[in-house]
Structure formats: structure tokens, C-alpha cells
Amino acid sequence: MKFFIDTANIDEIKEAHSMGMVDGVTTNPSLIAKEGRDFEEIIEEICEIVDGPISAEVVSTDTEGMLEEARKLSKIHENIVVKIPMLVNGLKATRKLSEEGIKTNVTLVFSPLQALMAAKAGATYVSPFIGRLDDISQEGLLLVEHIVEIYGNYAFDTEIIVASIRNPLHVLESALMGADIATIPFSVLNKLAAHPLTDKGLKAFLDDWNKAKGAQS
Numbered sequence: 296m297k298f299f300i301d302t303a304n305i306d307e308i309k310e311a312h313s314m315g316m317v318d319g320v321t322t323n324p325s326l327i328a329k330e331g332r333d334f335e336e337i338i339e340e341i342c343e344i345v346d347g348p349i350s351a352e353v354v355s356t357d358t359e360g361m362l363e364e365a366r367k368l369s370k371i372h373e374n375i376v377v378k379i380p381m382l383v384n385g386l387k388a389t390r391k392l393s394e395e396g397i398k399t400n401v402t403l404v405f406s407p408l409q410a411l412m413a414a415k416a417g418a419t420y421v422s423p424f425i426g427r428l429d430d431i432s433q434e435g436l437l438l439v440e441h442i443v444e445i446y447g448n449y450a451f452d453t454e455i456i457v458a459s460i461r462n463p464l465h466v467l468e469s470a471l472m473g474a475d476i477a478t479i480p481f482s483v484l485n486k487l488a489a490h491p492l493t494d495k496g497l498k499a500f501l502d503d504w505n506k507a508k509g510a511q512s
């Protein structure tokens with residue numbers, strides 16, 4: 296399973312990258328706005344750190360506007376993937392961009408049929424938002440299960456990026472289902488590595504070691 300990091304924060308990206316855990320990066324307009332810096336400047340910086348797909352989102356909602364933004368974004372770096380919202384206009388833009396060889400990530404996907412349409416439009420990636428479904432008492436992971444099954448039934452090349460991840464179980468269950476990618480917030484990435492028995496075991500090892508050293512001196 297590929298791990299993308301879901302942030303526009305350069306320090307978080309550098310730290311996760313140094314852990315060897317970053318195969319790509321996803322951003323969105325809210326994450327970019329949180330940084331209070333120029334959009335293109337942030338994206339350029341991310342491309343210098345991570346050699347993998349970097350998602351940058353359009354803010355237009357009409358097809359022509361999306362296409363114009365997408366073409367501009369794709370010129371920043373060869374690793375840019377243009378995030379397109381799951382709208383009818385977005386599907387039209389996705390189709391055109393796929394013909395032009397520009398990679399797309401159809402975002403804000405909340406149903407299996409939206410994911411099917413994104414794949415038929417030629418999306419490179421599709422992003423089901425599972426945490427936001429859980430927030431309204433719908434099972435986010437069931438959406439991933441359905442998309443994995445549909446894409447498998449018809450051998451679509453579109454890769455599934457499980458998005459809106461809130462906890463380690465979201466990552467575990469997505470991996471068990473065979474989702475291609477999890478885009479993970481930095482805080483959740485750290486939780487994946489942690490286990491109380493690791494900490495307890497290490498403390499016991501070090502205590503024993505230091506006791507033995509003390510006895511020898």
C-alpha cells in the first residue's frame with residue numbers, strides 16, 4: 296500500500312519523508328489556506344522534497360476554468376496530479392485532461408457510483424472521503440469496499456486514494472481491502488508507528504541494561 300501524506304505543511308512533509316513513509320502528497324484548498332502562503336510556492340516546495348504524485352486542487356467549478364487551472368498547475372512539475380471536484384463539470388474536465396495526458400485525482404467522492412463515473416471519465420486517482428461519511432453516521436469504509444469491488448470487476452486502472460482518514464483503523468481496514476493508497480494526516484501517521492508494548496518492552500530492556508552496567512562499575 297502506498298502512503299501519501301495529507302498536508303500542505305512543509306515541516307510535516309519533511310519529517311514524514313525522513314521516516315521513508317511518503318510516496319506522495321495530497322493537498323486541498325483548506326490545507327493550503329491553513330499555511331497562509333502562496334499556493335504555487337508551496338506546491339513547488341513540496342515537489343522539491345517528494346519524488347511522487349503531488350495533488351494540487353483547482354478552485355473553479357466550471358469546466359473551462361478547471362481546465363485552465365489544471366493546465367497551469369501541471370506545468371509546475373511533472374509529478375503534479377490535478378485534483379478535480381466530483382461534479383458533472385469535473386467529469387468533463389477529467390475526460391479532457393486524461394486525453395491531454397494530465398493526471399487527475401477526482402476528489403470529494405462519497406458514493407460508489409461517483410467513483411465509477413470518475414473511473415469511466417479516465418481519472419488517474421479517485422479519493423473517497425471516509426471520515427466525513429463516518430461523521431454523518433454512514434460507514435466510510437464500506438464505500439472503499441464497494442469501490443475496490445467495482446474497479447476489480449471491470450479492471451479499471453484508476454487508483455483508489457482513501458482520504459479523510461481519521462485513525463489507524465481506517466488505514467488498517469483499507470489495507471486489508473486492498474485499496475491502492477491511503478492519504479494520511481501527519482498525526483495519524485505517528486499513531487500507526489506507536490504501540491504501548493513497544494514502549495514498555497524498550498523501557499524494560501534499557502532498565503536491565505543500565506542495572507547490569509551499574510553492577511559492573
Ligand code: E4P
Binds near residue numbers: 427458
Ligand atoms: C484528501 O485528499 C483530502 O485532502 C482530505 O483527506 C480531507 O480530509 P478531511 O475530511 O479530514 O478534511
